[in-house]
Every structure is written in C-alpha cells, then in structure tokens.
Amino acid sequence: xxxxxxxxxxxxGPQRIGDCFYRDREVPAHRPLFPPTCDVSAAxxxxxxxxPPPVPSEPSSKPQKDEVKMELENSSLxxxxxxxxxxxxxxxxxxxxxxxxxLKVSGLNPSxxxxxxxxxxxxxxxxxxxxGGGWQAVGSAEARLPxxxxxxxxSPATGAHWQSRTISFHYAKLTNNTLxxxxxxxxxxxxxxxxxxxxxxxxxxxRWGGGQHSFVFPETxxxxxxxxxxxxxxxxxxxxxxxxxxxxEDGMNSKKQRDARxxxxxxxxxxxxxxxxxDPCDSTELLxxxxxxxxxxxxxxxxxxxxxxxxxCGFRPDEASYPDALVPExxxxxxxAFMASQMTDISITMANGMQDTAGSEVANNMIERSDSxxxxxxxSSLPAPPPNSSSFPSAPLPQPSSSFSSLPSSNTSxxxxxxxxxxxxxxxxxxxxxxxxxxxxxxxQQTSFTFPTPPPSNTTSPQPLLPSSSxxxxxxxxxxETISPHAQTDASFAAPSSTGQMSAHPLLNQTLQQEPGGxxxxxxxxxxxxxxxxxxxxxxxxxxxxxxxxxPTLPCSLPAHGASTSFAFPSVPPPMQNxxxxxxxxxxxxxxxxxxxxxxxxxxxxxxxxxxxxxxSFQPSSCLAPSFQQxxxxxxxxxxxxxxxxxxxxxxPVEIGAVPQFNPAPPYRPEVVLHHPSLLPQLDSSLPSSxxxxxxxxxFPSYPLRLCQxxxxxxxxxFRHLYRQHQHGHPHPQGSYLDMxxxxxx
DNA sequence: TCAGCTCACACTTTTGAATAGC
DNA sequence: AGCTATTCAAAAGTGTGAGCTG
Numbered sequence: 001x002x003x004x005x006x007x008x009x010x011x012x013g014p015q016r017i018g019d020c021f022y023r024d025r026e027v028p029a030h031r032p033l034f035p036p037t038c039d040v041s042a043a044x045x046x047x048x049x050x051x052p053p054p055v056p057s058e059p060s061s062k063p064q065k066d067e068v069k070m071e072l073e074n075s076s077l078x079x080x081x082x083x084x085x086x087x088x089x090x091x092x093x094x095x096x097x098x099x100x101x102x103l104k105v106s107g108l109n110p111s112x113x114x115x116x117x118x119x120x121x122x123x124x125x126x127x128x129x130x131x132g133g134g135w136q137a138v139g140s141a142e143a144r145l146p147x148x149x150x151x152x153x154x155s156p157a158t159g160a161h162w163q164s165r166t167i168s169f170h171y172a173k174l175t176n177n178t179l180x181x182x183x184x185x186x187x188x189x190x191x192x193x194x195x196x197x198x199x200x201x202x203x204x205x206x207r208w209g210g211g212q213h214s215f216v217f218p219e220t221x222x223x224x225x226x227x228x229x230x231x232x233x234x235x236x237x238x239x240x241x242x243x244x245x246x247x248x249e250d251g252m253n254s255k256k257q258r259d260a261r262x263x264x265x266x267x268x269x270x271x272x273x274x275x276x277x278x279d280p281c282d283s284t285e286l287l288x289x290x291x292x293x294x295x296x297x298x299x300x301x302x303x304x305x306x307x308x309x310x311x312x313c314g315f316r317p318d319e320a321s322y323p324d325a326l327v328p329e330x331x332x333x334x335x336x337a338f339m340a341s342q343m344t345d346i347s348i349t350m351a352n353g354m355q356d357t358a359g360s361e362v363a364n365n366m367i368e369r370s371d372s373x374x375x376x377x378x379x380s381s382l383p384a385p386p387p388n389s390s391s392f393p394s395a396p397l398p399q400p401s402s403s404f405s406s407l408p409s410s411n412t413s414x415x416x417x418x419x420x421x422x423x424x425x426x427x428x429x430x431x432x433x434x435x436x437x438x439x440x441x442x443x444x445q446q447t448s449f450t451f452p453t454p455p456p457s458n459t460t461s462p463q464p465l466l467p468s469s470s471x472x473x474x475x476x477x478x479x480x481e482t483i484s485p486h487a488q489t490d491a492s493f494a495a496p497s498s499t500g501q502m503s504a505h506p507l508l509n510q511t512l513q514q515e516p517g518g519x520x521x522x523x524x525x526x527x528x529x530x531x532x533x534x535x536x537x538x539x540x541x542x543x544x545x546x547x548x549x550x551x552p553t554l555p556c557s558l559p560a561h562g563a564s565t566s567f568a569f570p571s572v573p574p575p576m577q578n579x580x581x582x583x584x585x586x587x588x589x590x591x592x593x594x595x596x597x598x599x600x601x602x603x604x605x606x607x608x609x610x611x612x613x614x615x616x617s618f619q620p621s622s623c624l625a626p627s628f629q630q631x632x633x634x635x636x637x638x639x640x641x642x643x644x645x646x647x648x649x650x651x652x653p654v655e656i657g658a659v660p661q662f663n664p665a666p667p668y669r670p671e672v673v674l675h676h677p678s679l680l681p682q683l684d685s686s687l688p689s690s691x692x693x694x695x696x697x698x699x700f701p702s703y704p705l706r707l708c709q710x711x712x713x714x715x716x717x718x719f720r721h722l723y724r725q726h727q728h729g730h731p732h733p734q735g736s737y738l739d740m741x742x743x744x745x746x
Numbered sequence: 747t748c749a750g751c752t753c754a755c756a757c758t759t760t761t762g763a764a765t766a767g768c
Numbered sequence: 769a770g771c772t773a774t775t776c777a778a779a780a781g782t783g784t785g786a787g788c789t790g
Contacts, residue, residue: 089783092752096781129749176751189750226751227784234783243782246757253757258784261756 067107068199070215073166074102077240078219084232085135086222088193090176094184098241100170101195101220108159108199115200116152116162118169120185123192123221130229145178145186156202169197176226187224194221 072078077099078086089095101118108114122144126137150172154161175184187193199213228234238244246253 098782238783241782243758243760243780245759245782247783253755253783255784258756 068213069106070197070199070213071104071106072102072217072220073104074099075217075219078217080240081233081236082219082221084236085230086220087225087228087230087233088174088187088222089228090174090187090189090224090226092175092177092180094173094175094177094180094182096170096173097195097222098170098237100168101172101197101217102170103167103197103215105162105167105199108163109201110158110160110163112159113156113202114159114162115155115202116167117155117198117200118150118152118172118185118195119147119198120174120187120193120195121147122188123194126192127188128190128192128223133230135223135229141191142188145188148183148185150185162199169195174224176224189224189226192221192223194218 081099088097105116122141124137125141127139127141128135129138130136131138150169152167152169153171154167173182173184174187175182176187176189177184178186180186194216197215197217199215201212228237238247248254249256
C-alpha cells in the first residue's frame with residue numbers, strides 16, 4: 001500500500017486538491033477529483049473535508065482549455081463489444097487491447113505541447129465470473145496492482161499534431177504478470193476496468209504543468225480474462241480483429257479448417273496404422289468405422305508401432321481426405337473423397353466469402369479500419385446493443401451513484417443479471433453537439449489532471465494525499481499560470497533545489513544535446529527516445545499562468561552519463577511523482593468523503609512551493625456544473641440521453657463517483673511505468689536512490705524532441721519503468737525520494 | 747472435480763530488408 | 769547514383785485447444 005509516509009511527496013498541498021475538476025465546456029463544473037484508490041480513504045473522511053468547489057474567480061482565462069474535446073472514433077465498435085460485455089485477454093507477455101482506443105482530440109492549442117496518457121483503473125471492488133451467460137460479481141477484488149501509465153509514443157507533441165490525426169493507444173499492452181518488466185499495464189484477471197485518457201499540457205518537455213484533461217469513455221470498460229468466456233465476444237473479436245481473420249468462417253484457421261487439418265492428420269496416422277497393420281481383415285472393419293474418434297484412438301495407439309512396408313494393407317477412414325492415401329485399389333475414390341472434402345470446405349469458404357463480400361468484407365474492411373477508422377462498419381449477427389445497456393453484470397458493489405444502471409443484457413435469460421448497465425447515453429449525454437454522431441464524447445472531462453495516488457488505507461500510509469487544506473485554503477482554486485506553455489521558462493529549468501531529483505539518462509542527455517527543433521513532425525521522430533529534460537523543481541508558480549493548476553513537480557534522480565542531473569516533472573502522474581518527492585507535509589486532505597463527485601485522480605503531491613501559492617483556479621464558471629453542485633450524487637443515468645441531449649451544447653456534468661470505476665478500489669501498490677522510450681534510460685538499475693546533484697538544463701525549446709510517431713520504432717525500445725518507492729521503503733530524510741534500488745528496474 | 751491459467755500451435759498482418767527496375 | 773516498386777522473410781498479433789495447477 002502506498003502511503004504518504006512512504007511517499008511524502010504524495011501529500012498534497014492545499015492547492016493540489018483543486019487540481020482535479022470536472023469541467024463542462026459550457027457549464028464548467030468545478031469538482032475535485034479523487035482517484036479510486038483514494039475513495040476508500042475518502043469515504044472514511046468526513047464530507048466536510050471536501051470543500052465545495054470554489055467559485056471561479058477567473059472564468060475562462062484560457063478559452064482553449066475549455067474547448068478541449070475528445071472523441072472515441074471507434075465508439076460504435078466499442079459499443080458493440082460493450083453491449084455483449086467486453087472482455088480483454090491478458091497474458092503474461094502482454095496482450096494488446098482490442099478494440100483499441102482510437103481518439104480524436106480537438107480544442108488544443110496548436111502550438112502548445114501535450115502529453116497523452118492512458119491508464120486503466122478498476123471499476124469496482126469485485127471479482128467477476130462468467131455464469132449463466134453473464135458476468136457476475138463473485139467476490140471482492142484482489143489487491144490493486146501497481147498503477148502503470150502508458151504514454152502515447154508521440155508525446156509530447158503539439159496540439160496541431162494531436163489534432164491532425166487519430167490518436168491510437170493500440171500499442172498499449174495488458175498483462176496479468178505482476179512482475180512484468182516490459183512496462184505493460186498490469187491488471188487482474190476477471191476484474192472490471194475502465195481505461196482513461198489524459199491530456200496533459202506540457203509547457204515544455206520537462207514540465208507537465210499546463211492544463212490537464214481526463215477523458216473516460218464508459219463503453220470502453222471491460223473485464224479482463226485469460227480466455228474468452230463469452231462466445232459472442234469471441235465472435236466479435238474474430239470478426240473485427242484482422243489478426244484473427246484466420247479464425248473466421250472463411251479463414252484457414254477456422255473451426256472447419258482446423259477440423260479438416262485434424263482429420264488429415266488423423267488420416268496420416270491412419271495410414272501409418274495401415275502400414276503397421278497389414279491385416280486385411282482388420283482394415284475392412286476399420287473402414288467401416290465412421291467415427292473419427294475411433295480412428296484417432298487407433299491411430300494414436302498404433303502410431304508408435306513400427307511401420308510395415310506393405311502399403312496395400314490398412315484401413316481408410318471415411319473422412320480420410322488425405323490426398324496421398326495409400327489405397328491402390330481406390331486411389332480415385334480417395335482422391336475424390338479428399339477433393340470432395342476439400343471442395344466442401346472450399347465451397348463453403350467461397351460461399352462465405354461471397355456472402356462476406358457484403359458482410360464479412362465490409363466487416364473486414366471495417367475491422368481493418370477499426371484500428372484506423374473511427375466508425376467500424378462491423379455488422380454482426382449479434383443484436384444491436386441497446387444504446388443504454390451493457391451486458392456487464394452489475395456488480396453488487398456499493399455504488400452510491402452509479403451511472404451504470406442494471407440493464408437487461410442481451411442475456412435476458414440470465415437468471416442473475418449482474419451486469420451493471422452501462423448507460424452510455426447518460427454518460428454521453430455530455431457529448432458535445434459539435435461531435436459527430438458516431439463520435440463518443442468522453443463522460444469525464446477534467447480541467448485539471450492528476451494521477452491517482454495510493455490511498456492511505458493502511459496504517460503505514462494513512463497520510464493524506466490531499467493537503468490538510470481547510471476550506472479556507474480554497475484548495476479548489478487553481479493557481480493561475482503566469483507563464484504560457486510556450487514560454488520558455490528557462491528559470492524553471494534551473495536545478496531543482498528540492499530533494500527529489502531525477503538524474504538524466506545518457507540517452508536523455510544525448511537528446512538534450514541535440515537540436516531541440518521542437519518539430520513534432522513524425523519525421524523528426526527518428527529517435528524513439530523521448531527525452532524529458534531535467535526540469536528544475538523550482539517554484540513553477542511564478543512561471544505558471546493563472547488559471548492553471550499548479551503542476552506538481554516530479555523530481556527524480558537518474559544517472560546521466562555518470563553524473564546525475566536533476567530531473568523534475570512539474571506535474572506528473574502521481575505514480576511518477578512517487579518516484580521522488582520533496583518533503584511534503586502530509587495532510588488530512590486524503591480523508592475525502594466518498595462523494596460521487598470525487599475526482600478520478602487523487603491529487604498528486606506537489607513538492608514545490610506551490611503550496612504557499614494561491615490555489616490554481618479553474619474557471620469556476622466553466623468548471624462547475626450546476627447539476628453537479630446541486631446533487632453530488634447525481635447519477636449518470638439521470639443524465640439526459642445522448643440521443644436526446646445530443647442537441648444540447650452543454651455537457652451535463654458527469655460524476656466520477658457515480659461511475660463504478662471511481663468507486664472505492666482496493667488498496668494497491670502504486671507503481672508507475674511510463675511507457676515511453678524517453679523514460680527507459682532513467683530506469684537503469686544503477687539509479688541512485690539518493691538525490692543526485694541538481695543539474696541545470698536548457699529550457700524546453702532547446703531540447704530535441706524525439707517524437708515517436710512511428711510506434712514501432714518507439715516500441716522497439718523497452719518501456720522504461722519508473723517505480724514508485726517501494727512500499728516498505730522508508731521515507732527519505734528530506735521527504736520522499738526515489739528508491740529505485742529497492743525495486744527491480746528495467 | 748473444476749475453474750482458471752499457461753503454452754504451443756496455425757494463421758494472419760505488419761514490418762523491414764533486399765532486390766529489381768526506371 | 770537516386771528513387772520507387774516489388775518480393776521475401778521475420779516478427780508480432782490473433783484465438784484455439786490441450787494440458788497444468790490449485
């Protein structure tokens with residue numbers, strides 16, 4: 001369990017509490033977001049600790065931030081899966097997600113740089129089992145696994161870059177290997193999860209302090225499995241995934257073809273048997289056995305026998321389609337039989353293919369595009385998923401206000417419909433009218449982004465993630481940024497005085513030495529390594545523009561060319577922040593009430609002096625949704641149906657708390673893995689646990705950006721793992737620190 | 747006994763290198 | 769020599785099914 005004690009840096013200053021907000025473009029909702037992991041602790045805390053969102057003193061000083069929107073291009077495909085109950089295979093080596101997350105983002109400042117992240121959080125505390133044709137919660141979830149974040153290979157890239165193309169996270173892999181060293185996202189099997197996408201404004205590569213937006217698409221939630229449980233899902237996967245094309249009706253690896261191959265093998269074995277057994281009498285009897293099973297058994301039993309030279313002897317199974325059947329007497333028959341068998345398959349295949357021309361082909365095309373196209377054209381025999389219903393069994397978990405109302409899944413016969421209905425409409429009700437009908441609007445749009453921090457559940461880590469900030473501290477106010485993301489805050493790159501430092505990796509240094517260019521064009525991404533230049537944990541406040549939440553610095557000490565340099569992420573996902581944190585006084589802020597409006601992300605600890613600074617203010621006017629304010633427990637299902645509300649320009653505020661995934665989650669061992677090449681170098685096992693001497697790095701513009709537009713190139717490099725301080729690690733005297741030595745680093 | 751997991755398998759797509767042609 | 773198109777092999781991504789484990 002991650003605790004503030006272990007990660008002092010996790011403790012949030014008063015200002016941090018305001019980092020997380022639900023934001024509505026039209027009617028900005030100003031809500032603190034708390035990570036699921038914090039829900040538990042939050043639940044235990046008195047509601048009073050959750051100060052109401054401060055009234056926006058400075059409405060929309062940054063219009064563009066309010067305009068940030070994200071669409072799920074392949075939402076229709078996702079909905080098809082969700083209607084059945086999406087299952088995601090997880091393997092030890094890691095498995096890609098299918099469907100993949102294909103997104104379109106808009107509203108970004110074309111000239112600003114952004115980092116896109118993907119993380120997956122548990123939807124509830126339940127473990128599921130596929131029973132009676134549906135998923136049902138059968139017990140409590142296992143201990144939460146280390147949180148890992150997948151950073152889009154293109155990160156950081158300009159808003160123009162992100163907006164000019166479809167953003168795909170299909171390279172992210174899921175694994176159930178808790179000891180995974182590849183940087184894959186670790187999940188438990190038979191648990192429900194919800195992917196989240198975060199857009200972090202990066203003033204420069206070194207600093208993540210700009211606007212933060214989080215997006216949740218309810219239809220993308222899934223249950224992890226090691227083997228598909230629902231045949232419908234299997235069918236959908238096969239029909240939708242190009243790599244599974246072989247398993248389609250017309251595929252060479254289809255059931256039919258596999259059976260045919262098996263029969264041929266059997267035939268071969270039988271031939272061997274024939275050779276072995278030359279008894280004419282026996283062969284006659286054998287020929288009369290239509291059962292493949294019998295022949296198989298016999299063949300297997302006799303396969304080991306030494307072959308006999310007499311080919312004339314032996315039986316021929318009816319299905320012996322082996323072209324080279326050794327039956328001189330009836331070579332033609334055998335051949336015909338074989339051809340007939342093959343032709344049957346072929347004819348069927350062709351027929352299927354012909355039929356598929358309109359269906360399968362379209363499906364294939366769609367499938368092929370599914371990864372690249374927004375709208376999957378897949379049309380399956382499966383009943384169209386009810387717009388609002390999900391086949392996911394409702395978990396018998398305490399979901400104070402869940403937008404997932406139990407809906408009659410396709411498996412109406414299921415005696416135990418435990419599928420929490422996924423009310424897309426409700427969640428999508430917030431969809432912006434500007435979005436295409438096919439596009440799915442994220443249910444959650446947070447103005448500020450903070451990574452989940454470990455819940456102070458256990459005694460060792462009961463430290464509050466949130467600042468002890470009292471309402472008076474007005475934690476919900478974002479500290480106005482004085483510096484635009486573009487502005488090169490050289491000063492900000494000054495060596496961090498904070499204890500937490502991350503030494504730059506050699507690769508990083510190399511990159512740094514390279515021409516910063518700042519060109520986000522893919523062509524520039526020759527290097528898979530994306531360097532996050534060392535950033536000084538200096539007070540970002542001065543540099544941060546108003547209305548911008550104070551970005552937490554993430555000081556990490558990493559070896560750089562033998563010389564450790566300071567490397568700080570002003571605002572980094574909590575997991576990363578856990579790497580090393582300056583002394584942060586633990587605050588009771590962690591004790592947050594389990595209000596439905598809790599932020600999806602726990603406020604990350606922010607070591608820098610921002611605490612003394614005014615809280616970042618989120619355009620209250622734009623961030624606070626009246627409906628939310630009125631009823632924190634408002635359920636998503638109460639939200640207007642997207643279809644009906646599509647015309648509405650305003651996004652109904654969505655309570656994260658209402659979303660199952662944001663419900664209290666079991667304690668977990670916080671662990672952050674940045675799936676980005678640039679982070680790899682930093683993961684050297686040689687990383688010093690102590691804070692290296694701070695190094696001064698040039699401003700962001702001067703850093704060469706190695707954008708990984710080519711996923712392959714970027715992926716060729718092992719993901720870097722940034723581990724949080726070990727659970728049992730002891731807090732650094734000066735506060736949090738990166739204890740890389742306690743954990744295996746790859 | 748059984749649910750869940752691991753692994754090998756066959757198939758497919760993707761990718762990059764090698765080659766040929768202009 | 770440089771560029772483009774084609775071919776080929778390797779790598780990686782799929783679901784399946786047998787076998788293993790607790």
